[in-house]
Amino acid sequence: MWKYRYQQYGGPDVLERVEVTDALSPQAGEVLVRVQAVGVNPIDWKLARGDYRLLTGFRPDRTPGSDFAGIIEQVGAGVQRFSEGQRVFGMLPLLRSAGSYASHVCARVEHIALVPDAISITDAAAMPLAALTAFRALFLHGRIAPGADVLINGASGGVGSFALQLADIGRARVSSVSSERNRTFCRELGAVHALDYAAHDPLQEGSLYDFIFDIAGTFRYKRAIDCLRNHGILVTVQPGIVALLRSVMPRRDGKRYHLEIVRPDGRRLNRIAEHAQAGRLKAPVEHVYPMDQVEQAWRRSMGGHVQGKLVLLV
Numbered sequence: 001m002w003k004y005r006y007q008q009y010g011g012p013d014v015l016e017r018v019e020v021t022d023a024l025s026p027q028a029g030e031v032l033v034r035v036q037a038v039g040v041n042p043i044d045w046k047l048a049r050g051d052y053r054l055l056t057g058f059r060p061d062r063t064p065g066s067d068f069a070g071i072i073e074q075v076g077a078g079v080q081r082f083s084e085g086q087r088v089f090g091m092l093p094l095l096r097s098a099g100s101y102a103s104h105v106c107a108r109v110e111h112i113a114l115v116p117d118a119i120s121i122t123d124a125a126a127m128p129l130a131a132l133t134a135f136r137a138l139f140l141h142g143r144i145a146p147g148a149d150v151l152i153n154g155a156s157g158g159v160g161s162f163a164l165q166l167a168d169i170g171r172a173r174v175s176s177v178s179s180e181r182n183r184t185f186c187r188e189l190g191a192v193h194a195l196d197y198a199a200h201d202p203l204q205e206g207s208l209y210d211f212i213f214d215i216a217g218t219f220r221y222k223r224a225i226d227c228l229r230n231h232g233i234l235v236t237v238q239p240g241i242v243a244l245l246r247s248v249m250p251r252r253d254g255k256r257y258h259l260e261i262v263r264p265d266g267r268r269l270n271r272i273a274e275h276a277q278a279g280r281l282k283a284p285v286e287h288v289y290p291m292d293q294v295e296q297a298w299r300r301s302m303g304g305h306v307q308g309k310l311v312l313l314v
């Protein structure tokens with residue numbers, strides 16, 4: 001067994017691969033998974049950079065990674081829904097110090113789902129965190145209805161590319177915001193209007209939406225709220241004290257603001273898997289790197305212009 005870890009905060013070069021001498025074994029309610037592929041998310045390198053060190057401590061000893069897909073090698077006591085040899089995928093809790101950049105992970109059964117037959121292990125690894133973020137924002141908090149006007153900012157990245165497809169599945173009318181380079185990509189994933197952020201202001205006067213998903217975090221709060229219809233909702237995924245306060249403060253105008261912090265959720269991951277199995281939801285993977293090129297993958301992700309997802313193949 002092996003894992004990547006970092007013991008100081010910094011860029012991709014703080015990562016080191018180490019052998020693990022103590023064999024992992026699953027606790028009650030857990031499965032031990034032999035990891036075959038890992039999805040890369042910005043939170044992986046943000047945590048390593050120390051962006052959330054108030055939560056992760058000042059002397060890190062962490063293995064990065066939330067997303068994984070692989071084969072169950074062992075089941076813990078009381079596990080009945082899963083068995084050895086099954087292909088599963090899932091997301092580990094964001095702040096867990098034993099992450100998924102490893103040969104094996106132990107995961108709770110309520111955090112995983114079976115990989116649909118129709119999709120590859122790399123596509124499965126690309127999905128959990130980003131697709132769950134989009135799913136929760138659109139359907140749990142947004143409760144979007146058919147015909148709703150939805151605006152997605154940062155639509156060509158990991159979260160955005162799933163949000164576009166899920167909004168389309170929900171029969172919303174979607175406007176995407178991306179670079180010019182990615183407008184066609186956004187249209188292919190379901191955008192009716194594909195706006196280039198350098199050329200268009202999606203929040204210009206007169207624009208009205210039922211749901212605004214500011215994934216990129218570049219919208220000014222007041223301008224975005226002004227572009228919501230009554231009972232509309234603005235969702236951000238950029239954590240911060242101001243966003244947190246705004247999301248708990250009641251508004252008088254009936255509009256809502258929500259800070260989404262994704263969490264593992266096997267039940268909703270199953271819904272995502274059903275869409276993938278039916279061919280309605282695809283994992284747009286820009287590039288699959290071998291695991292030993294994790295530094296290159298992180299540098300690409302840190303550039304902020306990934307189209308879809310990056311995956312590490314074990």
Ligand SMILES: NC(=O)c1ccc[n+]([C@@H]2O[C@H](COP(=O)([O-])OP(=O)(O)OC[C@H]3O[C@@H](n4cnc5c(N)ncnc54)[C@H](OP(=O)(O)O)[C@@H]3O)[C@@H](O)[C@H]2O)c1
Pocket residue numbers: 041042043046129130133153154155156157158159160177178179180181182197215216218236237238239260261262263301304305306307308309
């Ligand atoms: N709170 C949570 O639970 C949660 C969950 C998931 C992600 N996040 C956060 O959400 C953000 C996005 O995550 P991700 O996985 O989607 O990242 P990603 O895959 O790296 O996507 C970044 C995307 O942002 C777009 N972008 C760059 N500048 C932009 C601008 N000025 N306006 C609009 N779009 C712009 C890029 O599109 P172009 O290449 O076309 O410029 C790129 O496709 C990250 O900050 C991440 O940490 C939070």
